Amino acid sequence: IEIAEDAREASSAASIQIDDPEGCPRYVGRVMTGVAVGPSPDWLRKRLELCGIRSINNIADLTNYVLLECGHPTHAFDLETLNQHTIVVRRAAEGEELRTLDGVERKLSADDLVIADSYQPVALAGVMGGLETEISDKTQNVLIEAAWFQPGTIRRTSRRFGMHTEASHRFERGADIESAGWAADRIVSLLGGLSTVAVLKGRIDAYPGRPAATSLILRRSRIRQIVGAEIPDADVERVLGALGFGLEPSEQGWIVAVPSWRLDVEREIDVIEEVARVWGYDRVPATLPVIGRPPQPPRREAEDAALRETLRALSYDETISYSFISAEDAQRFSDEPAVELRNPFSELAAVMRTSSAPTMLAALAYNIHRNQSDVRLFEIGRLYKGGNGSYSEPGVLTLGATGAARSASLQEPARALSFFDLKADVETLLRRFDLAQLRFEDRGAPAYYVPGRSARAVSERGALAYLGELDPAVCEQRKIRQPVFLAEVFLDTLVPAGLSRPQYRELPRVPAVERDFSLLVPEGIPFAEIRNAVGPMEHLVSLEPVEIFRGKQAADGFYSLLLRATWQRNEASFTSEEIHAYAEQLIGELGRKLSIQMRV
Structure with missing residues (x-):
């Protein structure tokens, strides 16, 4: 940049003092005398108009032009309006006032950075100049400001006053501190080419702390x-x-x-x-990306997700309960010694739970007492065992259901939940896992379940779950006067089995063959034992109880059962001889293992 400078030093005509180097680490000033303020030449006006900027006068237009050139905001002061020709960069005093170029009187706070002379603020730093020091037709001596202001300070001031100017936008986003000197030199160089002015020698460059280069x-x-x-x-x-x-x-x-x-x-x-x-x-050459194996979720996470997905499909809502129960509940629902809390917040939460039944029962009671009689909930949590010093935290999935299995409609009446509804839900859940020998036994459930309406799910891995109807006396203690069904699934036994993979089979091409058997079954033998006694049989796809008869139609100590067996295969239809052989095999297994007879 070529500048024809006067012999006089700029520092002899004005002074710059920075009292807040954090808010303004650099302030550059250039002084010009003998300035003739007037219209800008055509080339300058047209270039500004093409950029959407209205022409004001040659001084203001040059500051806008240089802003567009290098992106650094500048400002021009009438030097003679500055007391003692002094610039002071400082924080405003609380309650100070400044009339800005838009004619608005603004009350300042101590957070605002201002440009002041030796007496009062003359501009809002980085936002807008003051009305008293603006360039006018009478201006002859000009001080050009090119500074760098801390973005956060400018942002707070502009937002507080609702003033969004080109200068504030640039400073808020960060300007180049090193371009301040170039911007000031560029303005005085251009103005020297437009009119006869005296540019005082040198910059007044207050630069108290040059930042280290990145x-x-x-x-x-x-x-x-x-x-x-x-x-x-x-x-x-x-x-x-x-x-x-x-x-x-x-x-x-x-x-x-x-x-x-x-x-x-x-x-x-x-x-x-x-x-x-x-x-x-x-x-850049085209290459195929290296595709690694996608990360696998932790095993327990995948199993928990499958459990939640299945239960949501069965209309269960998830609940999360506290792990604390009363000492009385711990004794009623478990024989395990409970872990006592040193500083319980209530007697109802004095020990860690050794059974999930109390917390699920409490959740059901909470809903029932608020007129929600049809409730299905589940919770995945842990039990806390080890009152004798050997601690463990087995995982448990708890299901709780009460109310109607089916609401009344125009087509069919309402139907209350039964043990078999819960059993079907538990079986659906367990079938998601790779269990080869899943069966249900009518013994082994805890004492708080109703005998005959409870069961234990067992597989080759051991006991998987308890399920059944809760004892009405237990429900009455929580003022629940409707049947409640509970299931407790032992996740530490179930999860290691892993999720079963879907098995797809071709649809049968030939019809199935059904045969009904009228049997005399000794009392006390449940259908689960009958199914297990038959065991795996070639082409047997279904074995279902159809009707049960008791009384005069059956001998003493027996009940009559109508059993329906279904055989099917894909490659060809069955012959009568094959079905007869399968039927003989089925009856033979039941008679040999359970003393079941064909009814005559």
């Missing part, structure tokens, strides 16, 4: 990893040098000095982006 480590290996191509060192140095970055070779690559105007470059990846952008994305 430097980054740029590694060759990282460029290769990110870009996917081997970029020669010479090309890297050529590209970054052309963009204004300083480079110093290092063992792994380069130490890069980031130019002050590149505020967007903060990390190594930003430098790599610049290299790739200029070097050319089209030069």
